[in-house]
Amino acid sequence: MADRRLFALVSMLIGISIILIYSLSVYTTILFGVNEFHFAIRQTIFGFLSIFVIWLLAQGDPDKLLTPIGFTLFIGSAILMVAMPFLPEFLVSAVGGAKRWIKVFGFSLAPVEFFKVGFVYFLAWSFSRKLGHHGGMGVKEEFIRFIPYGLIFVGAMFIIAIVQNDLGQVVVLGLTLLFMLMFAGSSFRFFLTLLIGALIFFLFFIFTAEHRILRIKSWWALAQNSVLEIFPESVAAQLRVPTEVEPYQIGHSLNAIHNGGLFGVGMSNGTFKLGFLSEVHTDFILAGLAEEFGFMGVLVVVIIFVLMIQRIFKIANRTEDSRIYLFSLGIAFLLAFAFLVNAYGISGITPIKGISVPFLSYGGSSILAASIGIGMVLMASKKTKMD
Incomplete structure (x- = not known):
């Protein structure tokens, strides 16, 4: 029997998401001239569809279905991402010149969201067959063993970061790859070596794109006052960024969090969603949650999320x-x-990466892809002894 607690926790997050989308999208509906329930209805459709997909996948036989589903997601999504720049405009949606969404029956789906789930399955399938405990291997031997996966990741990184201009997804995928490698049996020394290499590549991608440099400067403008206090004034003066690049979005996000206090201003009573945070129902949904439901509201969501992760670890x-x-x-x-x-970005700890909050942020692709991942885990859980 599939893990019912995991199913219940995910369903709770999806239900909370629908409530938040309705409450936080009020300004956006006016801005785009649509019905006040427009975004809430669309999120509800994808929410119930996602719950059904989770339930449906949980009924399947993991020995027969996991591999076909995983490889379909991996290969199919990769093909779509490669083809998207060449597809006509009536089939794809572009933001900032990057084509990231495919139009399907009036909705837009992002193949990268499904690719992430497929990529994780491919790694799990391949690691379980090719890798094992490092057994005293040197870093050089482990690196040679890793080269095929590194090439696949570099290819995915090129498509996502360069073609689709979405470095945030690469960060999440890269971290996932590193930790899966460690749990697959690689040594901690090799893990650190890859981590350092990943940081170097990350810096390379930042400093080769002007908009990413500006984003880093905007983040540093907010964080610099507290960080530079530990340096001598002569050093701090060289590192200080002019205040005119202060990141207004992060500033409004922090003000929304502060305005919410312990218990929030109440559902639908938030003010920073009224044009100050332009994407409050997507990337800044945690800031909107904090303002209207306060620290306690955020704490409830975090507890549900942590319990969900704990159930997956238990499986x-x-x-x-x-x-x-x-x-x-x-x-x-x-x-x-x-x-x-996402949480570090909206609180100013790290630069904003444009990553949605799983099961909470508005967006059909994100919630549906994450639900497919959970459904596959639930399918797999039937082969374990859960309490």
Whole structure:
């Protein structure tokens, strides 16, 4: 029997999402001249569809269905991402010159969201067959063993970061790959080596794109006052960024969080959603949650999310199948890193990456892809002994 607690926790997050989308999208509906329930209805459709998909996948036989579904997501989404720049405009939606969404029956779906789930399954399937404990191997031997996966990741990184101009997704996928490698049996020394290499590549991508440099400067403008206090004034003066690049979005996000206090201003009573945070129902949904429901509201969501991750870890730990073990861990890492990257971004700790909050942010692709991942984990959980 599939893990019912995990199903219940995910369903709770989806239900909370529908309420938040209705409450926080009021300004956006006026801005686009649509019905006040427009975004809430669309989120409700995808929410119930996602819950049904989770339930449906949970009924399947993991020995027969996991691999076909995983490879369909991996290969199919990769083909779509490669083809998207060449597709006509009536089939794709572009933002900032990057084509990221395919139009399907009046909705827009982002193949990268489904690719992430497929990529995690491919890694789990391949790691379980090719990798094992490092057994005293040197870093050079481990690196040679890793080269095929590195090439695949570089290819995915090129498509996502360069063609689709979406570095945030690369960060989440890269972190997931690193941690899956470690749990697959690689040494901690090799893990650190890859982590340092990833940071170098990350800096390379930042400093080769002007808009990313401006984003880093905007973030630093907000964080610099507290950080530079520990440096001598002569050093601090060289590192200080002019205040005119202060990131107004992060500033409004922090003000919304502060305005919410302990218990919030009440549902629909938030003010920073009224044009100050232009994407409050998507990337800044945690800031909107904090303003209207306060610290306690955020705490409830975090507890549900942590319990969800804990249930996935428990499924991983109670299986003897290394493929299911690694896939479950990968989905948990994928969801956890996305949540953390978003939370750190809207609170000013790190630069904003444009990553949605799993199961909370508005967007059919994100919620449906994450639900497919959870459904596959639930399908796999039937091979474990859960309490």
